[in-house]
Amino acid sequence: MSTSLLRSRDGHHARVGFVELFFDLVFVFAVTQISHTLLAHLTPLGALQAAMMAAAVWWAWIYTSWVTNWLDPERAPVRIALFVLMGAGLLLSTSLPEAFGEKGLWFAVAFASIQVGRTLFMLWAVRHDPMLRRNFLRILCWSSLAGVFWIAGGLSEAQTRLGLWLAALGIEYVSPALSFRVPGLGKAVTADWTVEGGHIAERVGLFVIICLGESVLVTGATFSELTWTTEVVQAAVVAFLGTLAMWWLYFSASHEAASDVIAGADDPGKLARRAYTYCPILIVAGIIVTAVGDELSLMHPTGHVAAEAAAVLIGGPLLFMIGGLLARLAVFERWAVTRLVGAVALAALWLVVPLTTPLGLAAMTTGVMLAVAAWETWQKAPASDA
Structure with a gap:
């Protein structure tokens, strides 16, 4: 043995x-x-x-x-x-x-x-x-x-x-x-770091699932304790759709392709270090901050959007989008136009903060993420071009 x-x-x-x-x-x-x-x-x-x-x-x-x-x-x-x-x-x-x-x-x-x-x-x-x-x-x-x-x-x-x-x-x-x-x-020497690409990609994917699950738990726990007014129900639906959008964005065709790229790379250790050690921290931070924004929009769906509420409602999805953008760049060595446009659109929502409510702002950030996910799916591009 x-x-x-x-x-x-x-x-x-x-x-x-x-x-x-x-x-x-x-x-x-x-x-x-x-x-x-x-x-x-x-x-x-x-x-x-x-x-x-x-x-x-x-x-x-x-x-x-x-x-x-x-x-x-x-x-x-x-x-x-x-x-x-x-x-x-x-x-x-x-x-x-x-x-x-x-x-x-x-x-x-x-x-x-x-x-x-x-x-x-x-x-x-x-x-x-x-x-x-x-x-x-x-x-x-x-x-x-x-x-x-x-x-x-x-x-x-x-x-x-x-x-x-x-x-x-x-x-x-x-x-x-x-x-x-x-x-x-x-x-x-990273060339000596014998990394199995599929395993490391799956492990990071599972951690993302953990974070998304935490987001669902926060939303569900907060929603169950509130009076179910029309606005609160709408906020819960928006929060759920936002979590769904993040799952859709992360577990796209490029996620599977990334492990294949690492497996076939001349220096898999270097690639895994860039794509799966540093970049995902922004994705994870984005999910955590988005969960906080979801809870705020559930508790206070109407009224003025306070500066701290705007920071998490926009900042969470923006961190997530930038993290995905950099991860794709690290693996495929090209900018993902879809994610770049999504990040710009999310950042631009700061302009409408004085004109909307927490629920409205949450709906807009969720809408941007869903639109980017749908765009990428509609493209049906080869994984290496994602």
Whole structure:
């Protein structure tokens, strides 16, 4: 019996295991926590803090998805490692609302433990693979450095914590772009990152499903507690159609084509880093912000559109559209005209904010997304031209 914990690469699509899906459940809670926290602190500072939390949650999740692209989730040690990460992820998720308050240290310890602990496990799992082991030694150096800033921030107060955690996120996000360069260890070569395109594409798609599901949960929970006036019912329908539009836009023909492009690329690691590590954070942020906008339009469908309401009602779909635009550019190396037009149309809706209601603005942003999705479907272009 083989003692290797790595997947066997036989040229077939690496199936996403049930334990991977089980692991993802923790992040349903995390995404919900971020949405509720942003809704409760709808200020520039609150938006910055929510963005930082979303970036941290995404980073913890995408790094785990990368390692399970190599690891075989059917092996007992891998499953145990994922269960331990789930426990740390649950601690991270529960501390999110008070991450910049009383539970800052808990959040910092949970996040740093996920990043460093996962890498230590990988060093053991790939101990017989010199190339991967060297890569994860580099990653351990960067994660440990970021961990110092996370913990220091958790021990600090207010603005000091904000600055230290921004520095920590900067270290986390810049390290892959710098190929995890470490003095004495050199830098990683993306051509050596043997990525199975179908698996990584499916994993990111499943995370998007999680976020869309959170949006449906928020809409349903809020709608059930309100008096069902005509305007509230209309707002619920618009919110549902908006979620449907985002699903339609993400899971288009280009989503399937992207995994094929990565699989056939000369440097799949570089392509996957661009398309599935960095770009989706805008898509995820867009879904989270849109969920907040849906809740606002449900609670206050009529009347004047406040500046903060306009920011989330337009900003959420706009972030989602830009994220999809950049992801397509990263994979297919060409601008998607449909998404570019959609982004411009959404941005232009700022001009009508003084003339409409929250429900009207939500309907217009949903209309733009549906129109772009229908346009792309009508085109029926080859996937590589999408």
